[in-house]
Amino acid sequence: MAGIVLEGVGKSYDGKTLAVQGINLTVADGEFVVLVGPSGCGKSTLLRMVAGLETISEGTVSIGDRVVNKVEPADRDIAMVFQNYALYPHMSVRQNLAYGLKNRKMDRAEIARRVDEAAKILEIGEYLDRKPRALSGGQRQRVAMGRAIVRDPAAFLFDEPLSNLDAKLRVTMRGEIRLLQKRLGTTSLYVTHDQVEAMTLADRLVVLNGGRVEQIGAPMDVYKRPASAFVAAFIGSPAMNLLPAVLSGGTVQFGGGRVAVGDGLPDGRITLGIRPEDLRPAAADEDGAFEMPVAYIEELGSQRLVHGSIEGEDVVCAVPAERPVGESLHLTADPALLHVFDAQSGARLN
Amino acid sequence: MVEDRPFLNFLAHLVLVIGVLIVAFPVYIAVIASTHGPDDFLSGMIPLLPGDRGLDAYRAMLTTGLSTSGAPPLGGMMLNSLIMALGVAFGKIAISILSAFAIVYFRFPLRTLAFWMIFITLMLPVEVRIFPTYKVVADLGMLNSYPGLIVPLIASATATFLFRQVFLTIPDELVEAARIDGAGPMKFFRDILVPLSRTNMAALFVILFIYGWNQYLWPLLITTDSKYYTIVTGIKRMADVADSVPQWNYVMAAVVLAMLPPVIVVVGMQKLFVKGLVDAEK
Numbered sequence: 001m002a003g004i005v006l007e008g009v010g011k012s013y014d015g016k017t018l019a020v021q022g023i024n025l026t027v028a029d030g031e032f033v034v035l036v037g038p039s040g041c042g043k044s045t046l047l048r049m050v051a052g053l054e055t056i057s058e059g060t061v062s063i064g065d066r067v068v069n070k071v072e073p074a075d076r077d078i079a080m081v082f083q084n085y086a087l088y089p090h091m092s093v094r095q096n097l098a099y100g101l102k103n104r105k106m107d108r109a110e111i112a113r114r115v116d117e118a119a120k121i122l123e124i125g126e127y128l129d130r131k132p133r134a135l136s137g138g139q140r141q142r143v144a145m146g147r148a149i150v151r152d153p154a155a156f157l158f159d160e161p162l163s164n165l166d167a168k169l170r171v172t173m174r175g176e177i178r179l180l181q182k183r184l185g186t187t188s189l190y191v192t193h194d195q196v197e198a199m200t201l202a203d204r205l206v207v208l209n210g211g212r213v214e215q216i217g218a219p220m221d222v223y224k225r226p227a228s229a230f231v232a233a234f235i236g237s238p239a240m241n242l243l244p245a246v247l248s249g250g251t252v253q254f255g256g257g258r259v260a261v262g263d264g265l266p267d268g269r270i271t272l273g274i275r276p277e278d279l280r281p282a283a284a285d286e287d288g289a290f291e292m293p294v295a296y297i298e299e300l301g302s303q304r305l306v307h308g309s310i311e312g313e314d315v316v317c318a319v320p321a322e323r324p325v326g327e328s329l330h331l332t333a334d335p336a337l338l339h340v341f342d343a344q345s346g347a348r349l350n
Numbered sequence: 351m352v353e354d355r356p357f358l359n360f361l362a363h364l365v366l367v368i369g370v371l372i373v374a375f376p377v378y379i380a381v382i383a384s385t386h387g388p389d390d391f392l393s394g395m396i397p398l399l400p401g402d403r404g405l406d407a408y409r410a411m412l413t414t415g416l417s418t419s420g421a422p423p424l425g426g427m428m429l430n431s432l433i434m435a436l437g438v439a440f441g442k443i444a445i446s447i448l449s450a451f452a453i454v455y456f457r458f459p460l461r462t463l464a465f466w467m468i469f470i471t472l473m474l475p476v477e478v479r480i481f482p483t484y485k486v487v488a489d490l491g492m493l494n495s496y497p498g499l500i501v502p503l504i505a506s507a508t509a510t511f512l513f514r515q516v517f518l519t520i521p522d523e524l525v526e527a528a529r530i531d532g533a534g535p536m537k538f539f540r541d542i543l544v545p546l547s548r549t550n551m552a553a554l555f556v557i558l559f560i561y562g563w564n565q566y567l568w569p570l571l572i573t574t575d576s577k578y579y580t581i582v583t584g585i586k587r588m589a590d591v592a593d594s595v596p597q598w599n600y601v602m603a604a605v606v607l608a609m610l611p612p613v614i615v616v617v618g619m620q621k622l623f624v625k626g627l628v629d630a631e632k
Contacts, residue, residue: 074532086523100531
């Protein structure tokens, strides 16, 4: 068991531009950290640098107390679960699990013991003697996990392991991965582009954008206080409403209403962020209420998402399922739940 | 397209049957001729029914040979052909799978150049480079030897290219998983690549075995000692006797016998062969 420490890690493919830069991250022993971001943000590159599949252009990566920049993947004491499972197609499940151990010259009885134990944990005992092609996607995913477990490594690295599964299975496997990691207590680094997956799995989230860290924090902290407009838009479903506005004297003029956003903020152009679930239907004459013409409604069963626009900006509002919605909706928001970002840099102001 | 058009069905079958007859008829004639006496085929009338000699010609060819044409018993020549064909097939597979492995999985200077140089040798089959090759083999003292028969034929651009294509279909993730599982390059080659290209190797083996078995020009050039004659050149020597009439019944018996090993290889490996050509699962 060990933690992972990244210090000033950067990656350049052509020697000029950096695909990933200045990453500082400490993953504590036993912690489950999720790297999340849109495609091309460098999250997979970062994971592959930790795994040793990509060279590290700058900075250092340590696993345990050891700097592993120049260490071969096999000697880093990590195990990786790949997106396409990467099972050896010509080997039975048992051989797949045992291959890494055999290469480490582990003794046969010990290999058999570990394989059986992993098979028991993952409930894949029945098909130990089948070939991967005879297994379903979910079963293959378990085998891929099993291959990581038998190694009993210092850290698990997951590279979008659930993205090839159908939606229902993904939710099930997500829960299983979480339970398994808790049970084994193995330090884990997990890459995904799916923010729901990130929110539900992580002890801590690392939101990446354009090769840089936007924010690191516990899922609920990131959700409640996104550090930038990018994080605000990326984390949360449905996505946060981000509206350009002008701040003067602690309030903004908006859709025919005045919204108080709090004191101590400099006047000027801002981006105002309001989560759809923080918009509250209000009476037409309520102080600070603004009007939103309704475009269409998405029924989610548990709630309805009302889409409309205010001053040309699309706005989404979540209302309870039974609530009738007319041609337009008057809305208001609690100032404490408003997010204010710099219009230019996107950095959080309040 | 599934259609039931009786006339088209008939036409298709007619073409196929004609094709089969065209291929099979000479073989039939060869078998028939081997059962007749030596003169029956010189009368101008080719018999179409088995003669009265039964398997005499085969027995003679396998035991005593045909001294008048300087042909030793067929057993030795068949063995030579077998050694050559197996040597060429295994040698080609071994060399080309290794060079494809190098080209696909290793980054070394001039890698692309190396690939194209191998590729260009496609344009230089044995027949084109036969004199320089003969000179090299002669200088190395490999005339009248098995290595002389085999080694000049085992470099193969086609097979290298085929293995390269096979390796390119193997996902990178598999390579990376093997790296994390602690498999070094040679272990990866032995444990992953070779098993995954097994069917391709089998298909290639069939083609290359027949290629090696049917070699004519090269063995003809470098073997002067009857100990190293191959069956294909042997048949030529039998049919080419000086100052007498070729003994067609014996020649045809030899032809039929020479056909058997390739047939056995094709029939025996048919399943793997087809699988190797169509199997896309990796």
